[in-house]
Amino acid sequence: MKFCCLLLVALWLCVIDLGSSSERCDDWGVDTMTHKPVYNGEPAKIKCPLFEAFVKYNYSTAHSAGLTLIWYWIGRGQDLEEPINFRLPDNHISKEKDALWFRPAFLNDTGNYTCMLRNTTYCSKVAFPLEVVNKDPGSCVSQAIKPHEVLMYVYYTLVNLTCPDVEGFYPASTKPKVLWYKNCTPVHGFHEREPNGINLTFVIVRDVYGDDYTCAVSYRENGREFTLTRTLRVKVVGSPYNAMAPEIVTPNERVIYEVKAGEQLFLLCEVRFSFLKDSPKEVWWTIDGRNTEDVTDPKLTTSSTETSLSLGSVRIEKTLTIPKVKEPDLKRSYVCHAHNNNGTVDRQAMVKMKALVPRYTVELVCGLGATVLLVVLLTVIYHVYWLELVLFYRAHFGTDETILDGKEYDIYVSYARNAEEEEFVLLTLRGVLENEFGYKLCIFDRDSLPGGIVTDETLSFIQRSRRLLVVLSPNYVLQGTQALLELKAGLENMASRGTIKVILVQYKAIKKSKVKELQRAKAALTVIKWKGEKSTYPKGRFWKQLLVELPVKNRPKGSVDEYHVSSPSLRTI
Numbered sequence: 001m002k003f004c005c006l007l008l009v010a011l012w013l014c015v016i017d018l019g020s021s022s023e024r025c026d027d028w029g030v031d032t033m034t035h036k037p038v039y040n041g042e043p044a045k046i047k048c049p050l051f052e053a054f055v056k057y058n059y060s061t062a063h064s065a066g067l068t069l070i071w072y073w074i075g076r077g078q079d080l081e082e083p084i085n086f087r088l089p090d091n092h093i094s095k096e097k098d099a100l101w102f103r104p105a106f107l108n109d110t111g112n113y114t115c116m117l118r119n120t121t122y123c124s125k126v127a128f129p130l131e132v133v134n135k136d137p138g139s140c141v142s143q144a145i146k147p148h149e150v151l152m153y154v155y156y157t158l159v160n161l162t163c164p165d166v167e168g169f170y171p172a173s174t175k176p177k178v179l180w181y182k183n184c185t186p187v188h189g190f191h192e193r194e195p196n197g198i199n200l201t202f203v204i205v206r207d208v209y210g211d212d213y214t215c216a217v218s219y220r221e222n223g224r225e226f227t228l229t230r231t232l233r234v235k236v237v238g239s240p241y242n243a244m245a246p247e248i249v250t251p252n253e254r255v256i257y258e259v260k261a262g263e264q265l266f267l268l269c270e271v272r273f274s275f276l277k278d279s280p281k282e283v284w285w286t287i288d289g290r291n292t293e294d295v296t297d298p299k300l301t302t303s304s305t306e307t308s309l310s311l312g313s314v315r316i317e318k319t320l321t322i323p324k325v326k327e328p329d330l331k332r333s334y335v336c337h338a339h340n341n342n343g344t345v346d347r348q349a350m351v352k353m354k355a356l357v358p359r360y361t362v363e364l365v366c367g368l369g370a371t372v373l374l375v376v377l378l379t380v381i382y383h384v385y386w387l388e389l390v391l392f393y394r395a396h397f398g399t400d401e402t403i404l405d406g407k408e409y410d411i412y413v414s415y416a417r418n419a420e421e422e423e424f425v426l427l428t429l430r431g432v433l434e435n436e437f438g439y440k441l442c443i444f445d446r447d448s449l450p451g452g453i454v455t456d457e458t459l460s461f462i463q464r465s466r467r468l469l470v471v472l473s474p475n476y477v478l479q480g481t482q483a484l485l486e487l488k489a490g491l492e493n494m495a496s497r498g499t500i501k502v503i504l505v506q507y508k509a510i511k512k513s514k515v516k517e518l519q520r521a522k523a524a525l526t527v528i529k530w531k532g533e534k535s536t537y538p539k540g541r542f543w544k545q546l547l548v549e550l551p552v553k554n555r556p557k558g559s560v561d562e563y564h565v566s567s568p569s570l571r572t573i
Contacts, residue, residue, distance in 0.1 A: 069117055114128075135229075140216070211234060330352060400554040411550065467549070
């Protein structure tokens, strides 16, 4: 009797143990490793993650072992997990073996879906998130879904871009309709990119072809139309055949770091890595052969930045900082190292003490700089104000040229008669030079006596004048004998005896002239140009240039100064 009681107690404990074990369930949490949002109104499926990573069964062996797969879900904003009702009126959620299907998925389907595998003695479960999103307004995609990145090697030919994760959605006997887009623009007639069903063929891969490509796969199932939208981000990278070992740009033999004791030292290591798939990109500094990570000096710090370049290349900058340099620090060896799967390279930074500049050298440099600056300043002033300086000197220190030279006239004016130049000479030139500046002009038509011989009187006037002022114009060349006689006589007198100086004033430009005397005069003498209204002001540049060429004459006290003239009321101009 006692033995029977003990046997009943043991059986009861076993039943309790079995019951308690059936209540325990291995919870693997939420599997987010393959989580990816899906579009509202498009088909979606969730494969139970238990059979892929967490348990030893596949669906068939689990079913044969008497395990049952049960689905639960928690909607967004809800607290309680509840079984999925597969008998809803719209019938858009169904289970098929180890997968949960949505035909299609809607926004209110967003939540965590739990698949539980259990029997009376075993239980295991894991949750999987489903996020349903709308496409962006006016776009064929949503920024919430990050495209899968696909690498393509530049200049490779006949490369296929395959629309991902669409097989298994439509029946094998169904041929879906596929449209390709680049940044939501239909790929139709694109250069060197040809749609071919679920493949987009790149005839040749070029750097500029890197972009987002979207495929829209449409098919019919059970009388209903469905569409799947997938986006791939093509990244064009350098060919593996062109990949090289790292290239150290800095430091190099042309860069020398000069510092003074107590200053801060920045050592930059700039390295360029060409694209090499699954290759490390390592940059580090060593000091006297030891990695900076193994140096215990707390004042040493390193920082790193990485910049993406074209075709998948990368620039990495590693900076080693020494806050306060001491003389022993400058005697150490600083070497930059870089490594990838194609090799390891290194280069030493050149560091030396900055030479102190003696004080007297600084003073000499400052004095020389001040002198050079003064010379430049005076040169600029001279080039800008040389006319004013010359006229100022003539007015105050110039020697009177008219004393005892035997000349009667200051200026003989040669010009084209019976033309508009005659008005310019008689009104403008004569008015300013005689009335304002006090020069005595000889004008042939005004000062010659009737009945005289023109040639003799012309030569006589020129010999009695200190300057020959020639007013050049197209009419002057066409004037003929007297004008050319005046020019020739003045040039010969100037060349042989030097008792007269020829001044050329261009009233109007002469395009071409066959007169040799005029060609020689324009080549050897400065031509003062009359610029119409701009030249009428007596203190303007035209009159200053003309005054420099005219004779220096001492003015009686109280008369008009050569340079500091009052502004005339040119009633005759």
